[in-house]
Each structure stands twice: as C-alpha cells, then as structure tokens.
Amino acid sequence: MTTPALLPLSGRRIPPLNLGPPSFPHHRATLRLSEKFILLLILSAFITLCFGAFFFLPDSSKHKRFDLGLEDVLIPHVDASKGAKNPGVFLIHGPDEHRHREEEERLRNKIRADHEKALEEAKEKLKKSREEIRAEIQTEKNKVVQEMKTKEKKPLPPVPIPNLIGINGGDPEDNDIRKKREKIKEMMKHAWDNYRIYGWGHNELRPIARKGHSTNIFGSSQMGATIVDALDTLYIMGLHGEFRDGQKWIEDTLDFSVNSEVSVFEVNIRFIGGLLAAYYLSGEEIFKIKAVQLAEKLLPAFNTPTGIPWAMVNLKSGVGRNWGWASAGSSILAEFGTLHMEFVHLSYLTGDPVYYKKVMHIRKLLQKMDRPNGLYPNYLNPRTGRWGQYHTSVGGLGDSFYEYLLKAWLMSDKTDHEARKMYDDAIEAIEKHLIKKSRGGLTFIGEWKNGHLEKKMGHLACFAGGMFALGADGSRMDKAGHYLELGAEIARTCHESYDRTALKLGPESFKFDGAVEAVAVRQAEKYYILRPEVIETYWYLWRFTHDPRYRQWGWEAALAIEKYCRVSGGFSGVKDVYSSTPTHDDVQQSFFLAETLKYLYLLFSSDDLLPLDHWVFNTEAHPLPVLHLANTTLSGNPAVR
Numbered sequence: 001m002t003t004p005a006l007l008p009l010s011g012r013r014i015p016p017l018n019l020g021p022p023s024f025p026h027h028r029a030t031l032r033l034s035e036k037f038i039l040l041l042i043l044s045a046f047i048t049l050c051f052g053a054f055f056f057l058p059d060s061s062k063h064k065r066f067d068l069g070l071e072d073v074l075i076p077h078v079d080a081s082k083g084a085k086n087p088g089v090f091l092i093h094g095p096d097e098h099r100h101r102e103e104e105e106r107l108r109n110k111i112r113a114d115h116e117k118a119l120e121e122a123k124e125k126l127k128k129s130r131e132e133i134r135a136e137i138q139t140e141k142n143k144v145v146q147e148m149k150t151k152e153k154k155p156l157p158p159v160p161i162p163n164l165i166g167i168n169g170g171d172p173e174d175n176d177i178r179k180k181r182e183k184i185k186e187m188m189k190h191a192w193d194n195y196r197i198y199g200w201g202h203n204e205l206r207p208i209a210r211k212g213h214s215t216n217i218f219g220s221s222q223m224g225a226t227i228v229d230a231l232d233t234l235y236i237m238g239l240h241g242e243f244r245d246g247q248k249w250i251e252d253t254l255d256f257s258v259n260s261e262v263s264v265f266e267v268n269i270r271f272i273g274g275l276l277a278a279y280y281l282s283g284e285e286i287f288k289i290k291a292v293q294l295a296e297k298l299l300p301a302f303n304t305p306t307g308i309p310w311a312m313v314n315l316k317s318g319v320g321r322n323w324g325w326a327s328a329g330s331s332i333l334a335e336f337g338t339l340h341m342e343f344v345h346l347s348y349l350t351g352d353p354v355y356y357k358k359v360m361h362i363r364k365l366l367q368k369m370d371r372p373n374g375l376y377p378n379y380l381n382p383r384t385g386r387w388g389q390y391h392t393s394v395g396g397l398g399d400s401f402y403e404y405l406l407k408a409w410l411m412s413d414k415t416d417h418e419a420r421k422m423y424d425d426a427i428e429a430i431e432k433h434l435i436k437k438s439r440g441g442l443t444f445i446g447e448w449k450n451g452h453l454e455k456k457m458g459h460l461a462c463f464a465g466g467m468f469a470l471g472a473d474g475s476r477m478d479k480a481g482h483y484l485e486l487g488a489e490i491a492r493t494c495h496e497s498y499d500r501t502a503l504k505l506g507p508e509s510f511k512f513d514g515a516v517e518a519v520a521v522r523q524a525e526k527y528y529i530l531r532p533e534v535i536e537t538y539w540y541l542w543r544f545t546h547d548p549r550y551r552q553w554g555w556e557a558a559l560a561i562e563k564y565c566r567v568s569g570g571f572s573g574v575k576d577v578y579s580s581t582p583t584h585d586d587v588q589q590s591f592f593l594a595e596t597l598k599y600l601y602l603l604f605s606s607d608d609l610l611p612l613d614h615w616v617f618n619t620e621a622h623p624l625p626v627l628h629l630a631n632t633t634l635s636g637n638p639a640v641r
C-alpha cells in the first residue's frame, strides 16, 4: 500500500493549493509554490486586463470616454443630449487633434509606467517569506487600530459638571469601626488581586479553579465585567494603583464591537453605570467615552413596535430578542424599567436627547396601561404592548423598576414629580396586596401570581428595606415615619433569614408557611451567591437612623462571608447555607466587588463619604451625582470636583 507520504509531487501538473492541516512532509514547500503560482497568475491576468482595457478602447479622436478625474487635461464640451443621461462622460470635438494625440501618448506612458511599477512591487512581495508578509500586514493592522483609538479618544463636548461632594475620606472616628473598615478593604484587595492574577479580562473569576468565568448575560464576550464593576469601589477605598490598572485595561483593551449577544439591563447597570461612576469620581474622560460608545450599541434594542426594548441585543449586528423563558415573548419589567438613571446621565453628558427620549417613552407607555389592582405585572410584550402573565414581584423580575422610579425623582434634585407619583402609587398597591406580617411577627413581601399571594420572599426583595427608608422623606401625607419603620421591619426579616441558617448567610429565597418562617424549604433555594441586598438595606437604615444594630448585623454578615466564602483564590458563593460544611459554587460574582463590599465599606465609613443628598446609587451600587442644575459649574475641569 502506498502511504500518502510517498505520493510523488510531480504526479500532478498543478500542485493542489493545500490550505488545510499538513498531511505530507513536503507540505510547506507545496503550499508556498502553489500560492506564489496562483498569485502570479492573478497578477498577470489583472495586468493584461488593464492593458487590454486601455488599448482596445474605440480609437476615435472625436468621441472619447474619460473619467471625471482626468477632466483637468481635457477641454470639456458636454453634449447636452447624452451628458444628461451619462454624467461623467465628456465628448470632445477638437480642432487641435495634434495636441490631443500628444496628451493621449503622455497618458499611455504614465499608465504603462505605473503598471510596471506595480508589477515590480508585486514581484518584490513574492520574494518575501510568509513571515515577512505577515509582519507587514500586522504593522498595517496596528496602524489602523492606533488610528481608531485616537479617534475614539476624541473628547465629547464639555457640559456643566455637577458639583461633586464627598468622593474621598469617610474615616470613622471610632477605632473599632476603623479596623472593621480596614478589614473590608482587605477583603476587596483579596477579591481584586486574585481576579487580577487568574481572571484578568474575563468577566468574572472562578476562585477555586483559578480561571476566568462568564455567564449568558455577557454573551460570548470577554468584556472584563469585574474590572468595570469594581472601579468605583477601588476608588472610594483609596486603592488607586488598582484603579489605574483597571483604567489602563479599559483604555487599551475594552472593545464593544464584538459579535456577542448581551443583556441590555445587565450591561447598562454594570458597565454603563460603572463607567459613568468612574468618570464622575476620577474625572477621566475615557470612562465617559466608553460609556457612550456602549450606549450607542444598546440603542438598536429599542427598535421594537412599541419602543419597549428587547432583553438582549447583539452588540455587532444590533439584532435583539427576548429570553426564551419569559412569558409569551415578553420583556421584563425590572430590565426595561431599570435604564432611566444611566440614560438620563448619558443625555446630560453628551447633550444628545436620544437616551432621555427612549426612557421617557417607556415611562409614558407604562403610565397609559391598565394595572390589575394597581400592580405592575413583570412581563410586557414589546410587539403587542400587552402584559404577559399577571405576576408581580418586588424581588426578581420587578425589583429595580420601583427603585428607579424613586431614584429618578432623587436624581433630578426632587423635581421629577411624575416619577415620584408613579413610585408612591406603586408602593401603595404593593403595601396593600403584597406586604404581610407572619404569625411570628415578621413583615415580608410576597409575590402575586395569577390572583393569589405566594408567601415567599426572595433575597433580591430585601433591597426594598433600603428603598422604603430612602423614599420616606417626601412621601405622601407625610408618611415618612411609616416608611422608615417599614424599611426597618424588612431589614429585621431579612436579618432573620440570615440568622436562621448554619452559616449566618441568607438563602436565595425563603418562605412564610405555617411553622416555617424566613427559611428556605426547597434545596434549590438554599444557596448564597455573595449577593448585596441585605447589606444594602442595613447601610441605608444605618444612614437614616444611626441605630448600631445595622453595623452589628453588617459585621456578622462580613464575618460569615470571610469564614465560609473566602478561599485562597478569591471569594465564592455557597450552595447550601443550612449545611455547616459549605460546598462552594466557585464563582466570584462581579457584583460582590461592585456592591456587597462597597455597601459594607460605606457601613463602616462616616456619612460624609458619598452623602445621599448629592449621590444616588444605581441598582448595581454605582454612585451617580444628583443633577442639581442650579448648582453647577460650567467648567469640565476635574479641579472643580
């Protein structure tokens, strides 16, 4: 049997152009010879064609065709009848034929010389090795990328920068509190350093496998979600070296022109929110520019019959679609309803109303719709503009929509009364239909499903304690005391959900059924994935009441995270908070650095760090300044920060 290695090369007149993996020992030689041969063939065909095209033109000195580019050597005389149909064709009727012939000869010589030069250059190229040609192509590519980057860095038009207060400091006077704050900073360093070593550029980290990690919310992209999400936490903690590292990666590597289908909501709250906060804190233009570039990529998601955006969009093609699991092709309330803060800032910073219009359109549409029992269902079909399943929740699928109504009002320096009214109406309905007290006296927020209340509360819904406290001031009929109290009750319930576990960390969701109170029943609800909501609520309650119990509860949670979630390669979620020997899920979520550790740090800082009358935190804990329009400076100079 003849082996392929022994097949004679000369057996064929034209060796095959082999672009596949090597199969013969003489493959490299075969490849180079055939490539050169074909390149030469194409080149000579091209040259023949060019010469042919020139010499076979109809040789009439009275009617010649010239490109417009050559018109300076002609004496144009436009034949009105033809010229109108064939713009760019000039007809010559020359009395001085001799002068034309000379001109023609000069042109022929020039073209001949150009072609010879091109042929020489092509021959030279073919003499070069494949590596040399590759290197030349790479140099060209680098040049183009460099040019694009210079273009990208072009500053946006300057706008009034809000007066930024409390971006540094926050040193507590109490020694014990200062030590606790230092400990939280050390935890942040541990999370960041390990991501830096093992997951840099990936969206998240697998702290046990010690490698990068991602989920479908980021599509197939590697957009360094942890870097962008962590920046402002690094900044307020004074970790400036780490902050600069992240900034450099964003400048050099972060690219949104990727063929990747991402979640519009997640990318908005983590990336746009994170970049905007980093911009306001540091004054570095690059963050603003990147935020705007990304926002432009999200805009095609709004191209639906109703203007309610798709849940996902492909950053390259702009094609959008919804999650397959969502009721009847619906978009999700907590997703399309959690864009307002970032989009208002984008319009403010760019002077382009497009972003503002998109979110105001959503608001207007929601205002016009009927709401069963005054409640907003979680699902809305972006094609028909009709609600999907009647399911209302202050936890997953609904949560941050309510949060953003309140925060739109706060961020507008309390001038967006429409948003405040929508918030007040919504929480009145929620209080009436969803908030109950358990037999044991715990206030909880249930979920409304097709006409009945499910007595189950998610970890996500625990954020509402902070929201009620934040919205207390300015509430209807001066019910400030009532809402502050409601916030405190939710905080207590959520603390119980932590306290009733073996690890002192809260489950994903917990029930209030018969004897069971604030405890997860199903195995699939017993996990803790480093979520922030309970600590977020402790922090707001601390700021509004200064009741030491919130610092104490926050510290309990910090110790539990340190004890059960810390591993040598970072921090990991746990699969069962009721088991005293935790199994790790091996994911360090980006929101752990953006939110959980930031809220803990703020809890042990003094109130002058990011004061709440100047800053509003987006739902990913990225602080954005209140737009006190009367109190702005017209300079874009960071010195005024």
Ligand code: DMJ
Binding pocket: 400, 460, 531, 532, 533, 591, 595, 619, 620, 621
């Ligand atoms: C965060 O990404 C945001 O807080 C979001 O609003 C809901 N959940 C996660 C953290 O749990």
